[in-house]
Amino acid sequence: MEDIHHHENTKAVINRMSRAIGHMQAIKKMVEEGQDCSAILIQLSAVRSAINSIGRIVLQDHIDHCVVDAVKSGDQKVLDDLNDAIAKFLK
């Protein structure tokens, strides 16, 4: 099995993504059923928090593994890409 870019928390990230997708499907159903807008907004806010948490885990895994390796080997592109990604994610 090829395993070139898996991290400590890859399984946890996949599980969280599955839960977030299920959550989005439930919210879509709320909209289809014409449920209360305030309730829908609160659920959208919850799924957004879940995505933020997933982003944090991906970032931490990345820093703990790829970035440490990149610094050791002097690979500037990995650091540049990381800075771009952080700038987009934290805006």
Added chain:
Amino acid sequence: MEDIHHHENTKAVINRMSRAIGHMQAIKKMVEEGQDCSAILIQLSAVRSAINSIGRIVLQDHIDHCVVDAVKSGDQKVLDDLNDAIAKFLK
């Protein structure tokens, strides 16, 4: 057909929810395939923006319809619920 709580943009919201769900499934696949963390972060950021846009549309529809009706009929609970939802969504 029962249609007690549908808004002008309900169809658009459902379509955007479907696209966001497809996007999240694609991101999950990126994680499963061990793709680059920076690329995953950028896609998570994009789907979060999509969720923010959906929230804005739901909120605008809600204000244009339910809230206007609630003010006319003096229904304070609708306004209280809206304030709670906004507080959660904009934090």
